[in-house]
Amino acid sequence: MAVAATFLAGAGSRLLPPSIPFRFFGAAVTFHVVAWLAAMAGAGQVPAFAGGLGWPLAALHAVTLGVLAMTAIGASLQLFPVATRRPIAHAGLAAAVFWTYVPGVAAVVVGMGLPSPALLGVGAVAVALALVVFVVLFALNLSGAKGMPLVVAHGAVAAVSLAATLATALAVVAAYTLGAPVDRATMVALHLALAGYGFMGMLALGLSYVLVPMFALAESPPAHRAWASFALATGALALSVPAALGVLPGVLGVAAAGFGAVAAILHVQLMRETLSRGLRRELGIGFRLARIAWGALVASLVLALLLALDVPWPRLPTLFGATLIAGWLLSFVLGILQRIVPFLASMHAARGKHRPPTPSSLTAEQPLRAHFRLHVAALALLAAGILAGNGSLVLAATAAGTVGALAYAGFFATAVRRMTASIIDAGRLNR
Amino acid sequence: MSAASRRWVAADGAHLDVRGLKPPEPMVAILSMIDGGAEKTAFTVHLERDPVFLYPELAERGWIATPVAADPGEVRLRLERAR
Numbered sequence: 385m386a387v388a389a390t391f392l393a394g395a396g397s398r399l400l401p402p403s404i405p406f407r408f409f410g411a412a413v414t415f416h417v418v419a420w421l422a423a424m425a426g427a428g429q430v431p432a433f434a435g436g437l438g439w440p441l442a443a444l445h446a447v448t449l450g451v452l453a454m455t456a457i458g459a460s461l462q463l464f465p466v467a468t469r470r471p472i473a474h475a476g477l478a479a480a481v482f483w484t485y486v487p488g489v490a491a492v493v494v495g496m497g498l499p500s501p502a503l504l505g506v507g508a509v510a511v512a513l514a515l516v517v518f519v520v521l522f523a524l525n526l527s528g529a530k531g532m533p534l535v536v537a538h539g540a541v542a543a544v545s546l547a548a549t550l551a552t553a554l555a556v557v558a559a560y561t562l563g564a565p566v567d568r569a570t571m572v573a574l575h576l577a578l579a580g581y582g583f584m585g586m587l588a589l590g591l592s593y594v595l596v597p598m599f600a601l602a603e604s605p606p607a608h609r610a611w612a613s614f615a616l617a618t619g620a621l622a623l624s625v626p627a628a629l630g631v632l633p634g635v636l637g638v639a640a641a642g643f644g645a646v647a648a649i650l651h652v653q654l655m656r657e658t659l660s661r662g663l664r665r666e667l668g669i670g671f672r673l674a675r676i677a678w679g680a681l682v683a684s685l686v687l688a689l690l691l692a693l694d695v696p697w698p699r700l701p702t703l704f705g706a707t708l709i710a711g712w713l714l715s716f717v718l719g720i721l722q723r724i725v726p727f728l729a730s731m732h733a734a735r736g737k738h739r740p741p742t743p744s745s746l747t748a749e750q751p752l753r754a755h756f757r758l759h760v761a762a763l764a765l766l767a768a769g770i771l772a773g774n775g776s777l778v779l780a781a782t783a784a785g786t787v788g789a790l791a792y793a794g795f796f797a798t799a800v801r802r803m804t805a806s807i808i809d810a811g812r813l814n815r
Numbered sequence: 816m817s818a819a820s821r822r823w824v825a826a827d828g829a830h831l832d833v834r835g836l837k838p839p840e841p842m843v844a845i846l847s848m849i850d851g852g853a854e855k856t857a858f859t860v861h862l863e864r865d866p867v868f869l870y871p872e873l874a875e876r877g878w879i880a881t882p883v884a885a886d887p888g889e890v891r892l893r894l895e896r897a898r
Contacts (some may be wrong), residue, residue: 444843531837599838601846663843663850730871735886739897742875 402463402732402807405477406800408458409725411486413789413796415450416718419443420762420785422497426773429784430766433702435572437504443499447709449489452584455717457518459482459724463591465541467526470528477517485514488774505561512550519543531779534610538590541618545582549575558642573620573628580623580708581644588653588716589617596655599671600725602661605654613654616647627692637692645685652678669749669756673719681713703770711763718759718792722752725799733806741806741815748798750790758788820844829858836888842869845894849876857895859883865890 414530421586424428424490433440461478464470493502523543529536552575558564559571598602604610620643627636655678661665669772690697733741763787769777821832830865833847836876841862848854848871873880877897885891 598842601839601843601850601872603840603843604837665846727868730874731867739879740870740874743871744875771897788880 400475401477402728402803404475404482405458405462405728406725407482408454409721410459410796410800411482411707412451412454412458412717412721413793415446415489416452417786417789417793418493419446420782420789422446422493424779424782424786425439425497425604427779429768430778431699431770431773431775433569433705437496437499437501440496442460442493444705444709445489445496446493448579448584448715449492452709452713452717453515454485456584456587456719457485459591459721460518460522460539462586463594464522464525464535470525471532477521478659481514481518483523484510484517487530488512488514501561507555508554508561512554515546517648518742520548532594532596534593534607534614535590537614537669538586538593541621542583542586542590544579544638545586545621548672549579549583553576569815570628570630574625576708577621577640579626580713581617581624582711584619586621588713591611591720592655593652595676595720595724597658597662599664600659601664602658602665605658609650609654613647613650616650620647622643623649631770634692634694640690641685641689641692644705645682645689648678648681648685653683668723669717669752670723672756673715673759676763677712677716677719680715680763682708684708684712699773700769704772707767710766715759715763718755722747722792722795725796729803730800731801741802744804746799746806748795749782749796751798754791755795758791761787818850821888822848826857827859830861831858832864834861838858842872845859845869846872846876849873849894851897856897857893860892860894862890862892863888873881 420443422439423443426433428445429438430440435441438616469558474545488507488510491503492511493507495502495504495507503526522539526536527541552571555564555567555571556575557564559566559568593604596602620640623636623640623643627633627640655674659671684704684707685709687700691700691704714811726747729746730741730743765777765784769775769779769781820836832859833844837843841860843847845860845866863877871878872892879896879897880892880894883891883893
């Protein structure tokens, strides 16, 4: 009864039923495959992609909404209550978010790909409804936080950014579906900064201050340097808004990219120091992906700086988008998710067991190794395809990405199957 | 190990108090004690809250946790190497 009893007595209120986070993670793993397939369908248009409906935009949103935000919602619903020491309220609403959000994302992706503005509009409304509920749940949890001010501060900026991202997204969708008189270029610039660096970026940076020391078994990074990174990142976001709206775009855009780059370098340095001080020397493939992601984060801000300086290269925005979304955020999320899944699975499989299954017994290393190689190959081919303006290289990237995503799905299915078998087994023993 | 954790030996064996540390430092302090070999069979830890993320790490090391009576507002666990 030892571990299980402790769980159920003390942590029950802070742990969701496994079906809630795992359904978000399962959907994210599925949309990961969909994203690469959508990119494959539009491979020829990817090197010159600069917005507009079609399969490249569908692939982009299959990643951002389907993989990144999906994982962020599942992880936030589970991890923030533990971090903030606030019990989970409204677990039913969390499930409702899922059942509204997943069909909404599917409709958005298909609506963008075909393209079908009507389907896109319906999907966007469902996604917006689900995200509004999520933001409210998230804000309620943060508002009563009893600890971890740094994580809470990052979460608060992420929540505000998500709300603003939604507003810009709905404005752009209204332009597509209703012909609303919206300055699409301005809204898209705002949308990209707020979604990529604001919502997902701040959430990733904030949760890293808990997850990275936890997985590395290291003390937290020095708070004053972490706060400095947070202040610079928040300042960069704040500057990017007027820059996107056309207020001194050159000056403020350069300042935003510069502040963001310094914040990112500071954060990455803190993470590297944390890893080097950790008790755990073998951090696994997940952290190899995270290291690639951190490199891409800094690279994306250098590219943002070049964009702000109006460097005349037509494929620069595409390379920037790919570096930000696939290089930084996707690599990071997939790296951390492969550590979280067996960890959470072990916690849930512990119920009713004297000796719970270990995280390592619930994971599947072989598919993760295959995914790592294929993901890195896909990123390299994608960058080469954009740089060379070559659709065939992008097609090869999407083939590698798709097979890699299937391998990742194999890892996830194995972890869930082993967790479920363990829970059923414990149920039999307790009967 | 964090300087803020307290360690002492009582009649029932070694104790480690990690209250007041911010996450994930309590977990790091506890696992440092196990991994460093300071306690090879069993010890008691005093925490502010249920260490939900500690359990998979204990399982990975072949240790188990048993809740024991504690003061209000405290979580106390007896950690033992599984036989």
